[in-house]
Amino acid sequence: MSGQSAQHVAPADSKVTPMMAQYTEIKTANPDSLLFYRMGDFYELFFEDAEIASQSLGITLTKRGKHQGEDIPMCGVPVHAADDYLQKLIAKGHRVSVCEQTEDPAEARKRGSKSVVRRDVVRLVTPGTLTEERLLDAGANNYLMALTRLKGGSMEGDAIYGLAWIDMSTGSFQVSETDHQRLAADLAQVSPRELILPDNLLQENELRLIAEQPGGALSPVPRAFFDSSTATDRLGHYFGVKTLDGFGTFSRAELSAAAGILAYIEKTQLGERPPLDPPVREAGTGRMLIDPATRANLELSRTLSGEKQGSLLATIDRTVTGGGSRLLASRLAGPLVNVDAIHRRHDAVAFFLGNEIMREGLRQTLKGAPDMARALSRIALNRGGPRDILAVAQGLEAARAVLDQTGSVADAIPAEIAAARASLEGAPHDLGTELVSALREDPPLLKRDGNFIATGFNADLDELRALRDESRKVIARLQASYAEELGLRSLKIKHNNVLGWFIEAPSAQTEKMTADPGRFIHRQTMAGAMRFTTTELAELESKIASAGERSLAIELEIFDRLANAIIGTGEAIKAAAQGLAILDVSAALAKLAQEENHVRPTVDDSRAFEIKGGRHPVVERALKKAGGDSFVANDASLGPDKDGNTGHIWLITGPNMAGKSTFLRQNALIAVMAQMGAFVPAAEAHIGVVDRLFSRVGAADDLARGRSTFMVEMVETAAILNQAGDRSLVILDEIGRGTATFDGLSIAWATIEHLHEVNRSRALFATHYHELTALSARLERLSNATVSVKEWNGDVIFLHEIVPGAADRSYGIQVAKLAGLPATVVERSKQVLSQLEEQDRGSRAESLIDELPLFANLTPVAATASAEPDPVLESLCDINPDDMTPREALEALYRLKALSGKKPA
Template identity: 90%
Template sequence: MTQTTAQKPAPADTKVTPMMAQFIEIKTANPDSLLFYRMGDFYELFFEDAEIASRALGITLTKRGKHQGEDIPMCGVPVHAADDYLQKLIALGHRVSVCEQTEDPAEAKKRGSKSVVRRDVVRLVTPGTLTEERLLDAGANNYLMALTRLKGGSLAGDAVYGLAWIDMSTGSFQVSETDHQRLAADLAQVAPRELILADNLLQEQDVRQLAELSGGALSPVPRAFFDGSTAADRLAHYFGVKTLDGFGTFSRAELSAAAGILSYIEKTQLGERPPLDPPVREAGAGRMLIDPATRANLELSRTLSGEKQGSLLSTIDRTVTGGGSRLLASRLAGPLINVDAIQRRHDAVAFFLNNEIMREGLRQTLKGAPDMARALSRIALNRGGPRDILSIAQGLAAARAVLDQTGTTPSEIPPEIAAARSSLDQAPHELGAELVAAIKEEPPLLKRDGNFVATGYNADLDELRALRDESRKVIAKLQADYAEELGLRSLKIKHNNVLGWFIEAPTAQTEKLTADPGRFIHRQTMAGAMRFTTTELADLESKIASAGERSLAIELEIFERLSQAIIDAGDAIKAAAQGLSILDVSAALAKLAQDENYARPLVDDSRAFDIKAARHPVVEVALKKAGGESFVANDANLGPEADEDIGHIWLITGPNMAGKSTFLRQNALIAVLAQMGSFVPAASAHIGIVDRLFSRVGAADDLARGRSTFMVEMVETAAILNQAGDRSLVILDEIGRGTATFDGLSIAWATIEHLHEVNRSRALFATHYHELTALSAKLERLSNATVSVKEWNGEVIFLHEIVPGAADRSYGIQVAKLAGLPATVVERSKQVLSQLEEQDRNAPSQNLIDELPLFATLAPPPSAPAAAREADPIHEALGEFNPDDMTPREALEALYKLKGLQVKQG
């Protein structure tokens, strides 16, 4: 995160203006953020803050006076447009301290003509503490997360990590406990906008690297924030309870993280308390584990280029509310592994799929439902406005309408929908009706602007508005009343700056006025006319003069009363907002299933993985948009045979561009969709729970951390082989292609054997090493599959069909031709390939598969020390070779040498 430094205080003998002295004092207390210093209608920035902001925002840098003999850099942004500038600064990783005037300028003048208006920081704006609608993505949670580490804990290992994360814009609050192995995956699932952790923990290189993978801004805080000895008391104090027993049971690590995040909120919100839900323990073991590399490879929520468009989330999102979109993203990020919970979600989707008329009516109603959860949070933090109250009103009205729409059904309501309806039924509908009556349909953004209370809601307010807006009509009516009562058509009510409003009549016709001096009070005698006033006119004049001020005061009083009523009903409003989101997601997934012909998957506790006519959800949609081309569906069956209890591995060969990677990814995405509660793009699917999903697809380097493409490939492969189990699903693409041929082949070979013998996972393994296909003869759960290809008049035609068997060639030259390589290069490639194939036919090498034992016999017995093994001439010879520096002929000669050594040994 970008930080600023404190301004250097001026020496004692340097003259500093009172205003600049105040700025320096406040800035010194907030050194790690840009200071928005309120001056009239602008937020001003000075010194280094101004230089940083001018570059970041593209605004003009000016000067204001001198400080320590040098010009003071300065820039500013209008208060009314501050949110737009804040959004840019926060997106760039800056923190902003908002400094407001805390007293009336008139009060400051009483202390002396040169006194400075008191100012103070009222809020610290950080990426994880945003609540403003314009600063947030309506379809994404804005999580602030705390990470702490304790020695020991309920999990195995020497150390345990505590995680706590909240979304201040909605009030959700969750905690969990994890270990070092799962930490990266847990951080990736939440994807916080800001991650806070103790400064000493951030200094540890391995922890910092994992924290950086989360993608959020890193905010170091004092270690005291996570003091475990006082954590439970701090949590109980925040929620106003004596004990946390009513919230559940939490580990020491979870309590420490939760206390740390509350301390950070109190620091940044400066006394304002967001309406947080009580903490809920998120059992990490209840979700499919997906590590950061797999999430990136599968492009679940973002493409590899960082865009949301083109991801799985953007493809399946048919929600119509912000809350529904956030809930869908959350479910996609953490697919379930509890069969009953998954089936409840499937039941809800099936219900709306079978009740199309109800579903479409519901979706139409939901389109008009604002984001109640975020509006409630702003109101509770005293950042709300009239539009937030209107959002609550319209949201509650939508809840009432949805209840009516789903009340009469042709079939039994599934539990998930019934629970959502129950939360809507318990919403404060009477309050909603009052809010609808109180707030205009198009109120202003800020309460200070007034004119947001509906006409007819408050009689006194209506009268004041009439006086303010229609004073001439009111005066004219009073004049007409007096003229009719006294029979004086010449009577007028006039106004001047000396007398204000007064009654004027010709002197000759004032007999009736002078006869009642108690009512008509003489003010002035003019040549030919007399002027009077009345108590009624004086009161009316006073009301007109103060009507604007008084009407605003009444509106603000109404605003505060309604806001408090909303806060008091906050729990019920939150529950209703969640109920609307659940219904939105269920109806949206039903709409997706209908539009894209998705099928309901069977998910159980078996090891099955049998998918018929599977399609890639993103590629299929892209093909339709591109011109209506249909997607070629394929089957995949990695489940065990009848007499087995573990899954199979498919070894897939075939040329590039034929669809191997698409086939791998689509099966992984179908598992994710099924377990998040969605129907899937297939004719049918039977999936035994996948507890961990691993993917090693594509090529990328990590130069910032000193990792080549091949190193990244090996790190990701190592993570898979060290963590995958018999309930995992593994997809691997082109393992070993980033290094020399023999090295790569060896690594791929050993990886397959390890998956088969040790991990025993369900797996898809795509490769160009055709030599590996011979492994199917010795590994009983390994099957060969290939992508169908046809040649026609020298051209290659990709059929995109996965069929049993092995490819006999890679068609690399044909693919190179399609890519646009010069014709001379293509022809020369064919000549070289022909010569190499001829050499191999004349001196074929014996199949290494027949020569090497299986994985289980490769490693020496644990009891045999390495020094006790005899020297192996073949291994010594291998140590002399450097495949990267060899020509093809040198490599072939090296292979003959190894063969000769083998013959001597045998």
């Protein structure tokens, strides 16, 4: 969009109309977005913007006059339907500048007949700055995130990254600090709709690919946005404080990211200030670290095809409010590692599980609670309407009702629910009562439409509405009053375009009226009739004429007063909205536990991982819906052995389609659910906190980075072996299958030994390399497990049970037969397999066990490297390119060349 040709952005001759001159001036100032130019009841787009919009929206491209001798392409969308079109444009990655009329057309006419109404851009609409209800997913946060990088800091390494993320629709504001190793996982946890970062960082391919992983829009901005030297002043100015000490302690990287995101908001909102919470520091170590590949493999919030349906989130979501749904998604995205915090969440679920009648009553109340947090944000940004005020009113009513419903147990509720209830007690309930009495039950969407204030709330408004809507009845009553007073049944009050409203009576019967000229003012004499007016009638006529405008003005005045009252109590309203969301999630997880027979897990700081009767929540629910077989539950025991050694590994063999991958995933999902605060699909569960979860199950090409399927597999495996620790849970499936048999077997072999000796992680490792089962003789914490099957008349029957032992074959030919391979191919496969099995691969593996040295006795590769420091690297680390002049940079390059000891060729 920024490549718009010069002839379309700069008027060059006298033939340019004033309107087009205004348009091109505004467009030149906003080159990187589509310009919605307000023309009466339409937003119109011209030139290249029109061509892009017409194609993206599927609307007609027309023409509007000429500009410098060429036709002007044009398309437009109605103002009242603009949100729908904005949604489509934003979804396709466009940014939109909304240009409104900033003066009344009547004022423009006073300057001359050819004067153009003043217009200006009032807002830049981007994916991360949406607040409109119709543009947002009620069940998902709409995060705008800022990423910046600084040298040095509290973390290890030469560079640290600052992250700040905001949901403008609710006002939440969080910051954190991370390093390169955790960066992808931290971005994936937040999953921002839009990511802003300094433009220079996008020039680094690796960092760009990491930034693109969350799938949101990338918005590069000038580095000046992230100036850490002025960050404290920017934040203090935004929140109206002289010091940030009251908000907590922030690192330089966090302050830089926070300043950058505020600068972007100020740029896009053009004077409007979202009601943001003060920034809250989220320590990265407070959440389970889940990298992007693991999130995708486990299908936490989206399936591998990108659908929400079929994901873990969709399966467990029983919430009834938008705020509750967003909170549930947030908890699933970032499971806790703090045992006490996890216990508080479990206590809340247990409370509602044991109080079913109260829970269901509360859920019924919550169903009627609108999204207060998002309504408040729109009101504060001057984008709210009557329905937003009604949403706050109904939300506060729901808060009061929930207080009443939980009042009888207020002294015996767990801490999580008590804190939520306290936030409801602090809500402005008196304001809620006023809002309910002020608004009609079904107000219009836009305040400019009027008729949203309830009858009886304002006497002046009621009188004006009566004049506006019942003017004939008001005139009739006045006519009856005059006729009775004067004794003239023939007296009429009439109207025409010349006199307006007037009193008419037969000339022969007007003595009393002509005798009182101070009251009955003569207007016109007709043949056989006379016409009069009175001060009362003139005032009534004036009121009738302006009743519509005046009634709307009063409604808008009331709206502004109510909106200001809401904004003034915004913090309490936000807290109440969060309290309702917490109650919704706790009650929903209790409902889930009851419906799906989930149990409370034991979570502690040990290294335990004992699951009895574990089940895969998504697969189990799918089986129930299909009315098929019930899910076969299985145990898993990866905790310490009798000597307290950690990091037990299960090596799982068995045929395809028998359920190995399902078993692997279900244990990872049970850990995630337990630490997010939910009950789990198992008969019993004891989980020592998992700090990092790694899952490599399946793979695909990564064409963007030029990686084959096997390369992707190896990159993900490398990340696991380099990062996993003794508190981690590792799920590995079919490592090494993407290359030659001996290569793959060798890699899988070494990977298991590394997990056992170095990482010491709790791990599940599924494989078809049966030779690996021999490792259990050498590795004391490695156990063999297999998926049991039965053969019947040459076919295989999957029992889906995980039992101790090792499979002696994979039954691949039987599975191929089930898949429908031609009978000739199946028969030939059996012949080839028979010949291959004569080579006795099992004995070869056992001989390898005896011949290979122990992994622990191998000399680490790093130990063979020279311990002498590299003078070139040392000198390079001392260089700060940002502080150097071109001459200094050139001299430094010569010094590095000299230190290398190499002469030019």
